[in-house]
Amino acid sequence: MKHLPGADPELVLLSHRYEELERIPLSDMTREEINQLVQELGFYRKEMPDAPVPEEFRFAPARPLPTLPPRHAADSRTPPKGDKKEHPDL
Template structure:
């Protein structure tokens, strides 16, 4: 019982942040197998994600696609799975977290 209470308290603390705390984000995903099975997420990762301000894509062998929100010290604020989303939902999620697209000349 004590372990469960401690886990819940730590989880609540870890996810307690303001949108203004988000400074940057990183998408972590594999380049191959997992991403190839998710064509709509792959389109988002390869075509849309690089067009957002303060967003990077990091390829990690075997990693399922996740959005990692970071604070000013590059500490992880939240990790959100993208596997169950389509391309439009991924873009909507990014925008809801306060990210905007770069100007065309910045691509």
């Protein structure tokens, strides 16, 4: 959880690669509604703050991971080897 002063609260769901999957606004929800939402999404709630988290929940996403298509060479974010231009902002 990250508090951003002045920002409307929202739940941001990330993949195991920290890619954003979904944003859910929370400002119009009560605490009980937020707790229910988190439970419905599949998050584990510990009985005590220092209790261990079961292995199956340690890296589990709230929803199944989407199947991503394989990356093609054209999708690569690295510039071609022959391109030695520097970025103008560097």
